[in-house]
Amino acid sequence: MKFSFEKTFKSGLLAAALILSSSLIAQTDSTEMDLLSLLGEDEEINYTSATFKSTRNINGHTVENVAGGVLDFRISHRFGFINTGAYELFGLDGATIRLGLEYGITDRLMVGFGRSSYNKAFDSFIKYKVLRQSSGKKNMPITLSVFSTIVCNSIKWAEPERENFFSSRLFYAHQIIIGRKFNNDLSLQLSPTMVHRNMVPTKEDKNDVYAIGGLGRYKLNQRLSINAEYFYVLPNQLSDEYTNSLSVGVDIETGGHVFQLHFTNSTSMTEPGFITENVGMWKQGDIHFGFNVSRVFTIVRKKEAKDW
Numbered sequence: 043m044k045f046s047f048e049k050t051f052k053s054g055l056l057a058a059a060l061i062l063s064s065s066l067i068a069q070t071d072s073t074e075m076d077l078l079s080l081l082g083e084d085e086e087i088n089y090t091s092a093t094f095k096s097t098r099n100i101n102g103h104t105v106e107n108v109a110g111g112v113l114d115f116r117i118s119h120r121f122g123f124i125n126t127g128a129y130e131l132f133g134l135d136g137a138t139i140r141l142g143l144e145y146g147i148t149d150r151l152m153v154g155f156g157r158s159s160y161n162k163a164f165d166s167f168i169k170y171k172v173l174r175q176s177s178g179k180k181n182m183p184i185t186l187s188v189f190s191t192i193v194c195n196s197i198k199w200a201e202p203e204r205e206n207f208f209s210s211r212l213f214y215a216h217q218i219i220i221g222r223k224f225n226n227d228l229s230l231q232l233s234p235t236m237v238h239r240n241m242v243p244t245k246e247d248k249n250d251v252y253a254i255g256g257l258g259r260y261k262l263n264q265r266l267s268i269n270a271e272y273f274y275v276l277p278n279q280l281s282d283e284y285t286n287s288l289s290v291g292v293d294i295e296t297g298g299h300v301f302q303l304h305f306t307n308s309t310s311m312t313e314p315g316f317i318t319e320n321v322g323m324w325k326q327g328d329i330h331f332g333f334n335v336s337r338v339f340t341i342v343r344k345k346e347a348k349d350w
Contacts, residue, residue, distance in 0.1 A: 085178050085179040086178050086179060087176050087177075087178050087179045087180045088178040089174050089175070089176045090174070090175035090177075092106075092223075093106060093175065093185060093222070093223040093229045093231075094106045094229055094231070094257075094259050095267060095295060095300055096293065096334070096336055097114065097144060097152070097336075098116075098334065099231070099257045099259065099271050100269055100270075100271050100289040100290075100291050100302065100334070101271065101287065101289055101306065101308055101316050102255050102257055102273065102313075103169065103187075103189050103217065103219060103233070103313075104221065104231060105171065105186070105187050105219050105220075105221035105231060107146055107149065107150065107151075107152045107169060107187070108144050108338070110146045110147065110148040110149045110342070111146060111340060111341055111343065112145070112339070112340055112341065113143065113145050113339045114143070114144040114145070114336055114337070114338045114339075115142075115143055115338075116141070116143075116156075116334060116335070116336050116337075117139070117140075117141060117142075117335045118139065118140040118142070118333075119138070119139050119140075119332050119333050119334075119335075120138040120139075120308075120309060120311070120330040120331075120332035121133040121137055121330055121331050121332060122135065122136030122137070123322065123327065123328050123330060125326065125328060125329070133330065134331075137159075138159050138311070138330075139158070139159050140157065140158040140159070140160075140312075141156060142155065142156030142157075143155055145341070150171040151168075151169075151170050151171075152168070152169050152170075153166070153167065153168050153169075154166065154167050154169075156311075156312075158311055158312060158315075160309055160310045161195045161196070161197045161310070161315070162195070162197045163193050163194060163195050163196065163310075163312060163315070164196060165191055165192065165194070166192055167189065167191035167192075168189070168190055169187055169189045169190075170188050171185065171186075171187045172186045172187060172188060175221075175222060175223060184220055184222050185220075185221045185222070185223075186218065186219065186220050186221075187219040188216075188217070188218055188219070189215075189216070189217040189218075189219055190214070190215070190216045190217075191214070191215050191312065191314075192212065192213070192214050193213040193214075193215075193312045193313075194211050194213075195211045195212075195213070196211065209240050210240055211240075213238070213239050213312075214239075214314070215235060215236070215237045215238075215313035215314050215317070216235070217233050217234065217236075218234050219233050220232045220233070221257075227260055227261045228259070228260055228261075229259045230257070230258050230259075231255075231256070231257040231258070232254065232255070232256060232257075233254065233255035233256075233257065233273075234253075234255075235255060235273070235317060236250060236251070236253075237251045237252075237253070237313060238250050238251075239251070239318065243281075246280070246281040247280055248279045248280070251275060251276075251317065251318050252276045252279065253273050253275040253317050254273070254274055255271060255272070255273040255274075257269075257270070257271040258271070259293070264295075265294060265295045265296070266292065266294055266295075267293045268290075268291075268292050268293075269289075269290070269291050269292065269293060269302070270289065270290045270291075271287075271288075271289050272287065272289075273316065273317050274286055275317060275318070283321055284318065284320055284321060285321060285322060285323055287306070287308040287317065287320050288324060289305065289306035289308065290305055290306075291303055291304025292304070299335065299337055300335075300336040301334075301335055302333060302334040302335075303333050304332055304333070304334075305329050305330065305331055305332075306322075306329070306330050306332060307320065307322030307323065307324050307328050307329055307330070308320050308322060308330070309321075309322065309330065
């Protein structure tokens with residue numbers, strides 16, 4: 043076989059061209075990735091978690107939801123007013139209780155059902171998380187949820203001899219819940235609220251009542267926080283006997299349980315009740331000591347639950 047300088051030169055030139063083009067392609071890809079990185083294309087979205095420890099701060103709902111596929115069994119308990127004195131063991135002889143089940147259809151959508159001894163009321167609700175506080179690729183300064191509940195008072199009619207309508211037992215409440223976690227310790231929330239009552243006790247009381255709730259949480263350590271909330275009812279909507287709801291307490295987390303211990307002037311544990319039917323006055327000692335206990339159970343595993 044004869045040696046051909048021209049053929050060998052052409053083969054070498056072709057190999058060099060292939061190597062050079064591969065190097066240029068790799069360098070171009072690397073440059074594009076660097077540019078995309080500078081533009082933030084590969085930046086992740088960091089969603090804020092645990093703005094509040096529970097779906098309720100004390101009485102009021104928070105921006106938190108039960109996770110998708112998770113069932114939350116809740117026991118809410120209020121002893122009687124402290125100012126009832128030693129004969130009633132400062133309220134411990136009396137009690138109001140609500141038992142509830144809450145389920146996360148998705149991480150953003152949850153529903154719930156409960157029954158209270160106060161007015162023997164049944165309630166159900168739905169809550170959807172519209173916006174989620176986040177940083178990184180998507181910067182959202184707040185978490186925003188919408189909440190609606192219907193409450194049915196099942197107590198016996200005060201005047202059974204007259205014509206009574208089932209619709210008179212129904213109460214509704216709607217909220218826009220706006221919360222922000224400012225740092226690892228402090229979270230605050232506003233809850234503009236509208237309560238509709240099909241039947242009101244006096245002519246002074248409005249069927250539609252507007253209020254705004256302010257809720258706060260300050261974390262002391264990984265398992266303990268202090269909570270407070272206040273619901274202000276706008277003037278000239280309720281008769282003078284009714285007062286605004288004020289509550290303070292602590293959250294204690296122990297594994298799958300969350301214990302909430304608190305003091306409140308509200309007997310009812312549903313929005314129409316503690317916003318429009320509240321009669322307790324702190325300065326007169328109309329204060330309940332109470333607690334909420336939450337226990338969660340995983341019904342559907344995370345990979346099976348869908349997020350909307």
